[in-house]
Amino acid sequence: MKENNESVKSILSALNELIYETDNVITDCQICEDYLRMKGNPSFIFPSPREISYRYNTGRKLTELNKKMVKMHQMLRTFVGPITEQSRSDHSSNGPTRWSSDIIDESKILGLYKDKRKIKEWILSHSKSLHRVGIVGMGGLGNTTIVQKIYNDVQVKMSFEKKLWVSISQTYDEIDIMKRILRQLRADDCGTDKGDLLNRIHEALSHKSYLVVMDDLSYDELPSHLKQCILFFSIYPGNHEIEAEQLVRWWVGEGLAYGDGKETATNVAYNYLSELVSRCLVKAIQRRNFDSRVYSCKMYDMVRDMKILVTEDEKFCSFKRGRPIATNNSRQLGASKDSAFQPLARNSKLRVLFLTTTKSIGFNRKIALAEIKTLRVLDLSCVKLDNICLHNLWLWITSLKRLAYLNLRDVANLEEIPNSVRNLWGLKILVLRECKELKRLPTSIINTCKIGNS
16 A cells, blocks of 8 residues: 555656646746737747747647656556546536545554544443544544544454444435445445435444444545645744735736636635635634735644645645755745755746745845746845845846746835836736835836736
8 A cells, every 4th residue: 555655646746747847838838929919029920030949949848748748647547547537427526526544554643642542532431322423623634544543443443343434525425325334334235215225224233333434524625726825825934924915916926816807816816815714724813894805814833734744745845844945846935034045056946935034135146046047926025135236136037037926015225126127028916015215117017918917
């Protein structure tokens, strides 16, 4: 089982890399298209040599990506079955069915001993003929894990003649559940009459001691877009109060929230945050009075600890003693006063950079950060520009072709924005609020087509 788990993790890691690689190519194509449209250049008729070279190189990348996708499809089929059949069954119901199991790898589990002992006492010391114990908690905090430990406990095994484990997802079918119970009891599961199936279960369990685990996985059924959004919280220091505006604009910059004809991308992102609060995964600290929009929030410590494990598994970011650190594989980095940028040397994956507990970036052309060209989100709010060559800093910023979100809120000593900002064709959000010394904006900023549309 452990070997299979490692194989699946390896394949999922490769899939993750492929998704990011594909996203980069698509983003570059979109930025190029926007640039040519704004330029009014009929390049599709008379392409320049540079554009011909770009198209050729992009075509090679797409061909290579298609080969990787075919190979990935074959690898995934090995472990999860035909993807087309799975997709077909998903569309035929309200959502995909999720499963849990009584199998547990004890070497992966730390803690929970006190909780396990207490629940065992409740189960084993009770004299009632029918006794119910509910274990309730936020998704991802180990509810299923602790039940697995109890279910496989030697003393528990000896105390019951029959033990049954039943997974229940948000979209469940009563007949299917009863049939699964009968199969575990090695009883006849034919037919679709609920009363008949229930009688068979009753007969199989009559005059026996039994333990039935009903594992409700709807804690665990976060929509995929929320699963991605919640990973961003782990980058913040523990117990840090997070500005909602900063957070949701990062989601927009990373392409996790999109606008439509009814709502802007920013409003959609605020709705995502509200849903995470309603699911008790995030705590709202301050709200707007008239509509309860979240102003600031925190992630619960236990949830953050669990999400750190997920972010490391998914190569989202790296941690040391619970703090984000820079590596040559980092995709997201929350820089503190103790952060070192040198480990970013030869990093071609970094997408998000912001400052958490520091107001200094210490930028110069020789540091590893100056070589990073892949950022989508750059948050320098409240930074001090003392002892920094602004010309070099702007040369670097305006070389970030995929940059979608640039936050310069309350940056000290920022007097002007250079004309070269027009080179940021992918820029969606530019925040200049509270820049008290800002005197001039370039006229070219109005030609940056995506600003103001988010």
